[in-house]
Amino acid sequence: MKAGVKEKPKTTLYKRLSLDKYVKHKYLTLMFIPVIIYYAVFAYAPMYGIIIAFKDYSFAKGIWGSDWVGMDNFVRIFEGRSFFQVFWNTIIISFYKLITGFPAPIFFAILLNELRCTWFKKSVQTISYLPYFLSWVVLGGIFIQILSPSSGPISYIFKMLGKQPIYFLGDVKWFRSVLVVTSLWKGVGWGSIIYLAAIAGIDTQLYEAATMDGAGKLKQIIYVTLPSLVPVITIMFIFAMGGIINDDFDQIFNLYNEAVYSVGDVISTYNYRIGLISNEYGYSTAVGLFKTVISFVLIILTNYIAKRYNEYGIW
Amino acid sequence: MFKRRTVGDVTFETVSVIFMIFFCITTLYPFLYLVGLSLSSADASTIGYSILPQGFSLENYAKVLENSDIGVGFKNAIIKTIIGSAVNVVGAIIAAYPLSKKYFPHRSMWTGLIVFTMFFSGGLVPSYLLVKRLGLLESMWALILPGAISTYNMIIMRNFFMSLPESLEEAAKIDGANDFVVLIKVVIPTSMAIIATITLWSLVGHWNSWFDALIYITNPDKQLLQIVMRRIVLEGTVQMLNPNAADYTSKPVNSENIKAATIMITTLPIIAVYPFLQKYFVKGVMIGSLKG
Numbered sequence: 001m002k003a004g005v006k007e008k009p010k011t012t013l014y015k016r017l018s019l020d021k022y023v024k025h026k027y028l029t030l031m032f033i034p035v036i037i038y039y040a041v042f043a044y045a046p047m048y049g050i051i052i053a054f055k056d057y058s059f060a061k062g063i064w065g066s067d068w069v070g071m072d073n074f075v076r077i078f079e080g081r082s083f084f085q086v087f088w089n090t091i092i093i094s095f096y097k098l099i100t101g102f103p104a105p106i107f108f109a110i111l112l113n114e115l116r117c118t119w120f121k122k123s124v125q126t127i128s129y130l131p132y133f134l135s136w137v138v139l140g141g142i143f144i145q146i147l148s149p150s151s152g153p154i155s156y157i158f159k160m161l162g163k164q165p166i167y168f169l170g171d172v173k174w175f176r177s178v179l180v181v182t183s184l185w186k187g188v189g190w191g192s193i194i195y196l197a198a199i200a201g202i203d204t205q206l207y208e209a210a211t212m213d214g215a216g217k218l219k220q221i222i223y224v225t226l227p228s229l230v231p232v233i234t235i236m237f238i239f240a241m242g243g244i245i246n247d248d249f250d251q252i253f254n255l256y257n258e259a260v261y262s263v264g265d266v267i268s269t270y271n272y273r274i275g276l277i278s279n280e281y282g283y284s285t286a287v288g289l290f291k292t293v294i295s296f297v298l299i300i301l302t303n304y305i306a307k308r309y310n311e312y313g314i315w
Numbered sequence: 316m317f318k319r320r321t322v323g324d325v326t327f328e329t330v331s332v333i334f335m336i337f338f339c340i341t342t343l344y345p346f347l348y349l350v351g352l353s354l355s356s357a358d359a360s361t362i363g364y365s366i367l368p369q370g371f372s373l374e375n376y377a378k379v380l381e382n383s384d385i386g387v388g389f390k391n392a393i394i395k396t397i398i399g400s401a402v403n404v405v406g407a408i409i410a411a412y413p414l415s416k417k418y419f420p421h422r423s424m425w426t427g428l429i430v431f432t433m434f435f436s437g438g439l440v441p442s443y444l445l446v447k448r449l450g451l452l453e454s455m456w457a458l459i460l461p462g463a464i465s466t467y468n469m470i471i472m473r474n475f476f477m478s479l480p481e482s483l484e485e486a487a488k489i490d491g492a493n494d495f496v497v498l499i500k501v502v503i504p505t506s507m508a509i510i511a512t513i514t515l516w517s518l519v520g521h522w523n524s525w526f527d528a529l530i531y532i533t534n535p536d537k538q539l540l541q542i543v544m545r546r547i548v549l550e551g552t553v554q555m556l557n558p559n560a561a562d563y564t565s566k567p568v569n570s571e572n573i574k575a576a577t578i579m580i581t582t583l584p585i586i587a588v589y590p591f592l593q594k595y596f597v598k599g600v601m602i603g604s605l606k607g
Contacts, residue, residue, distance in 0.1 A: 046437020288438030
């Protein structure tokens, strides 16, 4: 680049675009062409499709040919009561999941680390990761059976105790709790991996010094383990906050039903229904764009904060 | 080292062991209950909390496997998982390798354009319209091509390639090898650990994916096991929606066993390779978190 300014007469477009370098590394270029095509078609072409959000999409006229409606679809988002409810559900469910699902893996990792018996520790770890490997379709099926008011074991216990069985998945009072608990159940073990790695990296001399000073296990956790984990916890928390608008489509879609839409319907499930079931393409794309923009801003913001805090940003 | 174990320490350890046992039971109970249910015979009452099958029989599995949709779905899922994972691994390598080279022109621009797609996307409807426009509806490729390159995997792979010593490449190039030969003969063999990890991630991801099949595939002959299972299990929930309490007992009991057997058949392939998976997955998380 610097040389280009001095030797201006020599610089051709060919050189300025470093096309000579692409030719020089022709095998790398050849390898990379399919990659460019992939991202152009499957990532950037749908971004062009976002203009549907500003149109009244009609199948006959296509994306470009459909009539422009300006901000009508966005006006509908902010005027409609249904979207407000969905937005609120998304935030409140994420918030509940955050306050339970965020600290749980930390405590789990700390307790796991204190186990002295290696085979027991390994077995607990192996068992705890298991739910992570199964899709929400499978887990949804399992929980529907477990929570069934007619044949499930939980309602059986309720009946034994002489209480009325509860239809957890169909009751607006219980549905969010089910989401939070099942999400916790699925994620605790897996989420603990990063903390276990961080704990393994703590200098053992710190523990020895604490033992010398007469600190028991509990005090060692409070004065050595937890303070050493603060950097990891902070970073994980910043990123968790950044994801507050991201709902778990797979989980909710496989557990919810019409009876609990008022408390369980979130942006992604709502977007799916209006987009691909009711075929309101323009409105659905607008809702999608609204969410993508918020999520994008949150990610930029949290990454910025994380970088200010220390050097571990995502990029 | 001398360790004086105080009363507090012993109490603490006992409490954590008890907690962990309770945790394991909570994690495993739903699976074990379903196994018990799937192995119960149709005429026995299955209502209860026991994980033991009531009147052991394999007839539920026999019935489920007789269902042609399940067989077809299983076959389709296996084929898609294998081809899709192969595409993912090749995709991650061909994207990561050029971007791992400092001399590749406009490297940071390309990386930026790719990373941007992790955080900003067209969304559901535009993606659906694209797949439709490409004529991929009802095709297995609709489930493979849109996710052919995982940007996350690509970055992990690229970081791994960048950590390899440059001397490896230089030595091969002095011997007259071109970039392509270097990749195949030198880089890939030394990167088998990360390739194995990404292969396993892709296999599990493809086996577990279902949403794309839900929106792109309607033909029962092309459908995947996860969706077939979802229909069998969720058709039951629609009936259960009836709030009338009198309906609770009128349902034929064995439909629960059939559903349980269907769920188990979808789960078994994962459980079968689980010990192997777990090892590589944890390794992968470490690599990702250290450098990501």
